[in-house]
Amino acid sequence: MKINRREFVKLSGVLGVGLAITELGFDVKKIKASTKEFKLEDSKEFTSVCTFCSVGCGMICHVKDEKLINLEGDPDHVINEGSLCSKGASMSVVPNSDQRVKTPLYRAPGSDKWQEISWDEAIDKVTKKMKEVRDENWITKDSEDGKDYPANRTEAISIVGGAQNNNEECYLLAKMARALGVTYIEHQARL
């Protein structure tokens, strides 16, 4: 049977305590490893890819009671072979942080505070204003050397983002921007 490194770690975790005492003697490293396995017992696992630089390091995440309880480098990932940098290794904080914004927010003109709003309200406000700006600032034609050409665009709406997005999100954002007639479409690549 060909087993990969992760399966080996799991197997040795399950068998760890018995093996350590009877066959291998007391090995502090093995005891430590088995303690970690206990913490992850009954947890579900999923893999992800780090969200900082563009090396694309693999991560393993452990979930228990719908909560992310552990995140570490994926030893079977051929690029990072289990390692993560200081930033990547700290990412389990993100889904558990109290600093995350958890509901849509609205800041009225001239106001000095945010107010919580529903998604329906938020999408209504965004699309209503977007439509108003698009309709009032539509360019139908450009003229060059005495000739008119269809322009079909608005220069009053800009869409910016994002190198943090997944490919599918980038694709849909570009598709939506062009449907709206937007030519000011940009993101971090120039930064």
Next chain:
Amino acid sequence: MTNHWIDLKNAKVILIEGSNAAENHSMSMKWIMRAKENGAKVIHVDPRYTRTSKIADIYAQIRPGTDIAFLGAIINYILENKLYNEEFVRTHTNALYYTNEDFSFDNGVFSGYDEEEKKYATDSWSYQLNEEGTPIIGTSLDDPQCGFTKLKKFYSRYTFQVASDITGIPVETIKLIADTYVNAGPGTIMYALGMTQHTVGVQNIRSFGVLQLLLGNVGKPGTGINALRGEPNVQGSTDFALLFNYAPGYFNWPNSNQPTLEDWTKKNGTFRRRFFVNLLKAWFGENATPDNDFGYGWLPKKDANKNYSIYRIFETALDNTMKFMYIVGQNPMVTSPNLNLVHEGFCKLDMLVVNDLFMTETASFWEKPGVDPSEIKTEVIFLPAASFLEKEGTLTNSGRLVQWRYTGIKPVGKAKSDLEIFDLIYTKMRDLYKNSTDPKDEIFKRMTWEYPKENTSMADAVLKEINGYDLKTGKLATGISALKDDGSTSSGNWLYAGVYTEEGNHSMRTGNSDPSGLGVFPEFKWCWPGNIKIIYNRASADINGKPFDEKNKYIWWDAAEGRWTGYDIPDVGNINDGPDQPGGRKPFRMTGEGVGRLIANTYHDPDVTYEPLPRDVSSVPADGPLPEFYEPVESPTTNILHPNVAINPCLKYPRIEAKQPIGKKEDFPYVLCTSSIAEHWCAGSVTRNVPWLNELVKETYIEMPVKLADKLSVKNGDRVAVSSARGEIEVKVMVTHRIQPLQINGEEVTVVWMPYNWGYKGLSTAASTNLLTIDAGDPNTWIQETKACLVNIKKA
């Protein structure tokens, strides 16, 4: 990257320039150290001695913005001493191609320069053509008509002494680097934003191209030009064209003076038209037909004379043209240069909408310390987004590897994935326009947009649309070669054709076997194009399809089997076309000539099938067919090569005189270079909300040489006021030996350095360095010169 991360281990010499890979791409070090264990030498060229310099065999401190002079001297040394790979240069580059007799370079400008417009007419940068319209090719590298002779003449000015005077690197160090790089091989180059954030960014990278082509360091393991990209999916977001000037898959976005697809094809070629037709089929489905130009008319068209880059977004807000801005996962109130202008732009908008995880300086620009919110009339809406761990989909790393991210947790609170948010906005807009008969709204009735509403199924459906379909059978397209130009296939991005076939979603593959031992891992995820790990790998073989270097062979022609074979997918037009056939001859099949361009000549490749339309139209840099050294806009010295053309002659700056002042060395005597650190990342929107990382580095600072600290009478931890022509901030001092004063043109020049990761929101707050930096940009990419501006420093 032409190659990929693991491939770094195959190099025998690695030049890292304009990158602190150890801190900003830490895991690359795993493979660099593997190369070192196998005897590779590492050269690091950077303005500051960093953790990357520490593992280098040779370190050279370079003045920010002078890389072209440094690389020019190495290229000149190679040319003068005939150290180039002659066979490669003759057969795989345009060295022997006859260049237009009118081509010239005098007093800092190339032929065709229009001083008033600050623009080149590129006619004289072309080849001399024969009757069939293809280039005349000579036989001798000494032929005065051929490009190689022009190249030698151009570079002859770049002596070691000239380069040393400009860069501050001692002559003997430049020579040592040149000898080390030329004599060991294969050699690879790694670079990051240290090379691109300049007003000569594109030409910096062109210098790498010339160097690698001369040495034949292309298409083989351990070679290439490798961009260490700065964001997790900036490769993908550029592939998918979140940029104004092109469409998904890197073909030009249409201008209004190209009213039909044929007009567009005249300027862009039939080769790319095929990909455009597939995009239109993906976007408009059955509504795209040959009779209606596949829906080309519904697309918005740019004004050919306008620049729609991010800087213009803020600048057009100042004159009330820009009203509405939608920002997704980006924090320009920290990361954009000349932040005072950016803030003013935000204040003029009608509405700002931001998707993000944490509260950012951008979304709360109206809370900036010192401003009165009651005077800011902009409506702001913050949409809470799911983090990368709370949603599914793919991202693409620097080595073009497309990887699926899974999830097992729900978004926090009421947060939603960006994918779901875009779907909500688009479908609502479509709904608002459903009764409209205005032609401008027709596109909402024609565009395909029906996706499952749940995040994972939606991502799956969108990836299939990106891959594309054979529309006759309804099956997923098998790859790029399956895409047709007649509307019978679709693909949302031709580069990704093959990522998701009837066999399954290849971005999920986990096969970990590496048969060649070269780190190819052909069944681990999938990379574009067509799972080719090293692009241009046809160039690893000679004109007859035989490996140049038997010990480092990669791809070759197997005459017995009648096909190209090797350790990777062969990067050829047709796998069964022999080295003497059109589909197997070209080492660089993406160029019309099929060879590497030492000189970036303009060329229309004729298409025999679609005459008179061109097959390919070469894209050339706006600022010259060869990389010439120009000083940064804010420079501490004169340009000794051509004092009257000191800066890039194609640069239009300031764009708004009152808001974009240029500092002089008399008032601002020190050179400021900025970058990121291992513990914080970009705007710090995420990392400054992670307590562990804040414990490691809790605030911003300025690194300065001991000599300057002595002069200012400051020590570690003291506060100083740092000012530029654009702003002033107060920060703590770190006195360092990692930067030394440089000797430039006979005078001492002092460089200082700051991280740019801070702002006034999050758990760790400090002044933003970008209040100081300059927003002058490269004339090709409009990337700003954040690596070199002038500042003054006073004890606070």
